[in-house]
Amino acid sequence: MKKLLTFAALLAVVAFTSCKYDDDDIWNSVHGLENRVAKLEELCKQMNTNISSLQTIVTALQNNDYVTGITPVMHGGKEVGYTITFSKSNPITIYHGKDGQNGEDGTDGKDGVTPTIGVKQDTDGIYYWTLDGDWLTDKHGDKIKAEGKDGADGSDGEDGSDGTDGTNGKDGITPQFKIENDYWFISYDNGNTWTQLGKATGENGKDGEDGVGGDSMFTGIDYKTSTDYVIFTLADGTQIKLPTWSAFEALQRLCNETNTNLSALQTIVTALQNNDYITSVDPLTEDGKVVGYTIKFAKSNPIVIYNGKDGTDGVDGNTPIIGVKKDTDDIYYWTLDGEFIVVDGQKIKAQGTDGNNGVDGSDGVTPKLEIRESYWWISYDNGTNWTQLGKATGENGADGKDGDSIKITQDENNVYFELVDGTIITISKTGSQSSNIIIFADKDVKKRCVGLWDTNGDGELSHEEVAAVTTIGTVFQNNTDIEFFNELKYFSGLTALEANAFNGCSNLCNIAIPANVATIDVSSFKGCSQLMQVTFDKNSAYRSFRVLKSL
Incomplete structure (x- = not known):
């Protein structure tokens, strides 16, 4: 009996212990x-x-x-x-x-x-x-x-x-x-x-x-x-x-520098128009790096031109390229990405000619750029109205900084401003544009000459370019717009004026004959009823205006 009770007690302990184990397992589960x-x-x-x-x-x-x-x-x-x-x-x-x-x-x-x-x-x-x-x-x-x-x-x-x-x-x-x-x-x-x-x-x-x-x-x-x-x-x-903020900060700086360049570009065009000349070109440095140039003129206010390149290009974000280009009327107009800017059917002048006669409205306006909500905006009326251009940032988040907007080079006599579209504006450093660039008194004469003999595409004619001309043929025949052509004297490569060279130029008043011209055809000045003054070089084969009148 005693053994039976002991066995029963052992079973109870085992049972109790087994029950406790199962409960813990379930609880843990x-x-x-x-x-x-x-x-x-x-x-x-x-x-x-x-x-x-x-x-x-x-x-x-x-x-x-x-x-x-x-x-x-x-x-x-x-x-x-x-x-x-x-x-x-x-x-x-x-x-x-x-x-x-x-x-x-x-x-x-x-x-x-x-x-x-x-x-x-x-x-x-x-x-x-x-x-x-x-x-x-x-x-x-x-x-x-x-x-x-x-x-x-x-x-x-x-x-x-x-x-x-x-x-x-x-x-x-x-x-x-x-x-x-x-x-x-x-x-x-x-x-x-x-x-x-x-x-x-x-x-x-x-x-x-x-x-x-x-x-x-x-x-x-x-x-x-x-x-x-x-x-x-x-x-x-x-x-x-x-x-990030740093990208937008860089874009805003780019925008400010571009606006500075636009203002500088208009000063350059005006200086060219006013026969101004450059007295100094000084590098503008930042952290030991040349970031642009300070340029001083004899008459115009100093300008700053930034290099316009300080980072990698954004894939989709593009900086609008603002420039100037001379049209066939011999006037500089603003361009956007290589094309003339046209507002209300009119090109926007970058110089002030005809600005007071009311024909073309307000001339010599400087475009302004602004970045608003990651888009470029441009104004042609000093900020009164704005037109949206392309995105300032690419889809990949990189800012759209593009290359040099104005490239500056110089030699002993001139400073050359090369724009993105290849246009070159030359400003003298010697006090006179005529040191190398020929200044035409008659814009119609210049228009025709530049169109024919401007070999470097800078919109001007140098003494070297006109000296290379050996014949003018009949390119001026029946041109009733030209009035003054004393710059013909620089065409030192001419030895003859062919038949009908200026035939029909009824408004031509003044002309200067190159020294090397030994032959003038009898029809060269036929119909030039207003021709009143002809200048001959001291070494010319001809000596007087009467010679031409007798032809």
Whole structure:
């Protein structure tokens, strides 16, 4: 009996011990499940935050916003994400999406899959949401936009039953996730309706911890490679680049320097027109680097010209090239990207001729540039009205700085200003433009001569260029516009005036004959009824105006 009681007591102890063990095991299992569910719910929360942040990034790209700061988000002494601030948009938080960095997570939950959401730009240039690499579509099969283009007026939507525009034209929808009954659900209408996706936990009861923050959206945020932009890399490899404050600061500086160059360019044209000359050209240095030149004139105010090149070119962001070019009327006009700027059907003059007679309006206006919301704007009326040009920043976030706007070279006698389109303006350093450039008294004569014999394309004729001319043929025949051609005396290569050289030039009053001209055809000056003064070189074969009158 005593042995029986001892055996019974032993059974009770074993039974009690066994019961206690099973209870702990169940409790641990339940606790582990709750922990996994809590992790998944935290993941879901972070994913929704990342989705909202991603849409802000796309909108910032669309609105030409830029990043002003990036601050790490810390949790338990560990970096778990970043807070990113913008110039115009609200701050966002992006979570790394990986908290099993030591490799402990994500080996058992093969059946629990975290949906991968992202954005991708389609052929229409608009960013749409993607799910697991495929376009995210609504119940009508339409791709869901991640940006707000046309969203205000619903112009892209279907007609509703009441005939109003665009019942589905609400653009820039932010998808939302939730976990319910161990499944992922997604909503495209701010939580009004939900669509079931895959399981959030695996068949073996383990959560899919390879999906717990496992690179579900952002795989990288690079803000160290360049100070000009931040690169956001998504799970499918898509990269979005947003410019930083330093990029915009560089663009604003470029804009200011370009406006300085435009003002300087007009001074150069005016100096040329007024026969002014340059007294000094001094390098302008910054941090030991030549960034431009200070140029002083005998009569005009000093000018500064910046080199206009201090960085790599942006792929899509282009600096507008403003220049001047002489037209066939011998007047300099402003150009934009090589073409004459035309406003209300009129080219805009870069010099002040005819400015007071009211025929062409206000002459000699200096265009002004401005950067507004990442676009170039230009004004032709001192800032009263503005016209939008192209983007100042490229899609890749790099600023669109282009090459030298004005190239400056000089020799003993002249300073040469070469513009981007190849136009060369020559200003004397010796006190007289005539030292090398011939100053024509008659603009119609100059127009014809430059059009024929300007070999270097600078819009002027040098003594070397006219000396190379051996015949003028009949290029001036029947030209009733020309009045003065005393500059003909510099055409030292001429030995004869052919038949009809100036025949029909009824308004020609003055002309000077080159010294080497030994033959003048009898018809050379036929019909020149206004010809009153002819100058001969002392070494000329002809001595008097009567000779021409007798021809």
